[in-house]
Amino acid sequence: MSHTVAFLGAGSMAEAMISGIVKSGTLEPSQVIVSNKTNHNRLQELKVKYGVRAINREALPYNEIDVFVLAMKPKDIDYVLDDLSSYLQPHHLLVSVLAGISTSYMEERLPQQQVIRVMPNTSSMIRESSTALSPGTFTTDTNLHFAEALMKGIGKTYVIEEAQMDVFTGMAGSGPAYIYNLMEHLEEVGVEGGLDREIARDIAAQTIMGAGKMMLLQDDTPTELRQKVTSPNGTTAAGLDALDEHGGGQAMAEAVKGAAKRSREMSRDLERPVVT
Ligand SMILES: NC(=O)C1=CN([C@@H]2O[C@H](COP(=O)(O)OP(=O)(O)OC[C@H]3O[C@@H](n4cnc5c(N)ncnc54)[C@H](OP(=O)(O)O)[C@@H]3O)[C@@H](O)[C@H]2O)C=CC1
Ligand SMILES: O=C(O)[C@@H]1CCC=N1
Incomplete structure (x- = not known):
């Protein structure tokens, strides 16, 4: 170019x-x-x-x-x-x-x-x-x-x-910040559970990257991928129950909606007649 x-x-x-x-x-x-x-x-x-x-x-x-x-x-x-x-x-x-x-x-x-x-x-x-x-x-x-x-x-x-x-901005423009926030929580709980901070941070990043790559490189839907991790009455089922109880996935959707709403507001705040 x-x-x-x-x-x-x-x-x-x-x-x-x-x-x-x-x-x-x-x-x-x-x-x-x-x-x-x-x-x-x-x-x-x-x-x-x-x-x-x-x-x-x-x-x-x-x-x-x-x-x-x-x-x-x-x-x-x-x-x-x-x-x-x-x-x-x-x-x-x-x-x-x-x-x-x-x-x-x-x-x-x-x-x-x-x-x-x-x-x-x-x-x-x-x-x-x-x-x-x-x-x-x-x-x-x-x-x-x-x-x-x-x-x-x-x-x-x-x-x-x-x-x-607006919704794209909420998902992808602001999106990395939600994932970093999630990583902060994962790291912290890993440290609380006895892992070294550096290792806990790496585990959080590698887990998120691995899941993202699975989505991009395989034909499975997120629902199918989630089901493949979840054994009946196993650890994941218990984890997902706790996540649901605390509004996990829905909270992420609300984050996107909040950012998209702010994007619309920012447009509106600036909209005023041009003086020529
Ligand atoms: N950060 C992000 O993740 C994303 C940001 N955006 C958008 O990118 C834009 C920038 O964000 P971000 O980089 O975080 O902001 P920063 O505050 O880091 O940078 C703003 C820059 O704008 C410069 N600037 C201010 N006034 C002028 C001017 N009159 N002429 C030229 N340059 C000027 C500042 O210069 P100086 O330091 O000299 O004042 C500074 O370099 C925003 O509009 C944001 O909506 C979009 C997607 C993602
Ligand atoms: O927070 C912001 O307004 C900018 C736009 C998307 C990411 N950062």
Whole structure:
């Protein structure tokens, strides 16, 4: 790919994506620019770590850039779109990873601009993200294919309807945090049961990874896989009873619903008429 891609925002999500994109060879480090608001040390850190070009936002070479990846917090979107508006050309593509920011929100502020809403997760760092893409009204197929190829560099991709983005954000964007929370509990109970903390942590991660890989590599449904672990009147049945009693699986579904609701709220909070 011959494009130059500029990340506006250099936080944890930008770093995870840059890591995956560079390590996968999807782009050469020289094709990646990273920029932020004020934190110069952070830019230098990313430059040293990944070999990418760290450039202050006042000095961005707009003529050279094909794709802007918006990776700042949602509250900063208006400022950034306003800042970009005088430099953007029709061929420029905006890829936003911001939770709760719709393509129509961006199109209202940048009429006819090519935009794609994307939701990755921090597993991008090791190229294991689940990433959804929803193109805006004016995005060409060529640019959608480009963005999808870029996102394949950080893991698996799904092109979805934008109306599905809230639940996707709840499942996959925020999802790793629920699993880390689960791992914290597994580790703790392992330690309480006498295991060394390091070993307990490893067991938690290996068990979750093994179950995930079984789902991905076998044809069985989760129900079939669960049944294969569960002997009548055995340890798993006792464990599942306790899990049900404490609302286990349902709690995870509620976590997704809570995050999806927040994603919708964030869109609503920002929706207001554009003053022209
Ligand atoms: N973290 C995650 O797991 C995921 C996050 N996202 C989305 O990614 C976005 C970033 O999240 P995250 O990386 O966690 O946030 P961070 O707080 O880690 O990073 C935010 C970055 O935005 C920069 N920034 C602020 N204002 C501007 C500006 N005007 N121009 C350019 N850069 C600016 C900050 O720079 P400075 O430090 O100089 O102020 C900082 O580098 C969010 O919108 C979030 O919804 C999506 C999926 C997953
Ligand atoms: O917590 C957040 O809002 C962001 C979006 C998905 C993951 N982190």
